Amino acid sequence: MAQRFPCDTHIHTARCGHAGGLDEEFVEAGMERGLAAITLSDHAPFYWLPPEERDPALAMAADELPRYVDDVLALAERYRGRIEVLLGVEADYAEGHEEELARLLEAYPFDVVLGSVHLIDGWLVDAPTSLARLNQGQAEVDRIWARYADLLISAAGSGLFDVLTHLDLPKKFGHRASLPFAGRQSEIVAAVARSSCAVELSSGGRRKPVGEDYPAPDLLRELASAGVRFVLSSDAHAPAEVGLGFDELAANARAAGVEEVLVFRRRRGTSVRL
Numbered sequence: 001m002a003q004r005f006p007c008d009t010h011i012h013t014a015r016c017g018h019a020g021g022l023d024e025e026f027v028e029a030g031m032e033r034g035l036a037a038i039t040l041s042d043h044a045p046f047y048w049l050p051p052e053e054r055d056p057a058l059a060m061a062a063d064e065l066p067r068y069v070d071d072v073l074a075l076a077e078r079y080r081g082r083i084e085v086l087l088g089v090e091a092d093y094a095e096g097h098e099e100e101l102a103r104l105l106e107a108y109p110f111d112v113v114l115g116s117v118h119l120i121d122g123w124l125v126d127a128p129t130s131l132a133r134l135n136q137g138q139a140e141v142d143r144i145w146a147r148y149a150d151l152l153i154s155a156a157g158s159g160l161f162d163v164l165t166h167l168d169l170p171k172k173f174g175h176r177a178s179l180p181f182a183g184r185q186s187e188i189v190a191a192v193a194r195s196s197c198a199v200e201l202s203s204g205g206r207r208k209p210v211g212e213d214y215p216a217p218d219l220l221r222e223l224a225s226a227g228v229r230f231v232l233s234s235d236a237h238a239p240a241e242v243g244l245g246f247d248e249l250a251a252n253a254r255a256a257g258v259e260e261v262l263v264f265r266r267r268r269g270t271s272v273r274l
C-alpha cells in the first residue's frame with residue numbers, strides 16, 4: 001500500500017481564477033491519496049494594488065476572502081473523522097506593504113500562512129510574461145536571481161509567514177543563475193534558518209518547464225543541515241494534482257537528511273515522522 005502522508009500543505013481552489021475543481025473534489029482527492037490532512041491555501045487578494053488593478057485570474061477578490069474562510073471551516077466540519085481539512089492561505093510578499101498584509105492575516109483563524117515571493121519590483125517572476133525579461137541573457141538572469149534573493153531574505157525576516165514556498169522559484173522556466181542564487185545561497189540558507197520559517201518541499205516544480213522539485217537538491221541539503229524544518233506540498237491547482245509525486249519528494253528529502261515534516265494548525269507546526 002502506498003505510504004500515508006501527513007499533509008498536503010499547498011492547494012489552490014477555483015476562487016483564484018486559474019485553478020479548477022470543486023472544493024470537495026480537492027478534499028476527496030486527498031482522501032484517495034491517503035493523506036491524513038490537506039490544507040487549502042488559495043492565493044490571498046493582491047492587497048498591495050488598488051482593487052481596480054487586481055487581475056481576477058491571479059488571486060481571489062477581497063470580498064471573497066471571508067467566504068473562502070467560512071467555506072473551508074465548513075468543509076473541515078463536514079469531513080471530520082475522514083480527513084483533516086486545514087485553513088491556509090498563500091500570501092505574496094510585497095516589499096513596503098507589510099502592515100497591510102499583517103492586518104489582512106490577523107482577521108482570520110488561519111492554520112498556516114504560506115509566504116511567496118512572486119513579485120519583483122512590480123512584475124511576477126513566475127508569470128509567462130516574465131519570459132521577455134528572463135530571455136534577455138545570463139547577466140539579466142543573474143540580476144533577477146540576486147533581486148529575488150534580496151526579497152526572499154526580507155520575506156523570511158518579516159515575521160508574516162509560517163512557511164516559505166517554492167524557494168528557488170526563478171528557475172521555473174529553466175533559467176538558472178551562473179552560481180546558485182547568484183552567489184547568495186548560503187546567505188539565503190542562513191536567513192531562512194534564523195527566521196524560523198519552514199520551507200515547502202514542493203512537487204509543483206516537476207510540472208513546470210524546469211521539471212525539478214523546489215528546492216533543488218543542493219539547496220535542500222544545505223537547508224536541512226542548517227536545521228530548517230519542512231512541509232510537504234503539491235501546489236495543486238487541480239484535484240488530480242493533490243499529493244502528486246509525494247513518494248519521490250519524500251524519498252529525496254530523506255536522502256537529504258530530512259526525517260520529519262511539520263503540519264501547521266493555528267499557526268503552530270507539529271512534527272510528524274516522514
Ligand SMILES: [Zn+2]
Nearest residue numbers: 012016018043
Ligand atoms: Zn496559483
Ligand SMILES: [Zn+2]
Nearest residue numbers: 116118165166
Ligand atoms: Zn506560488
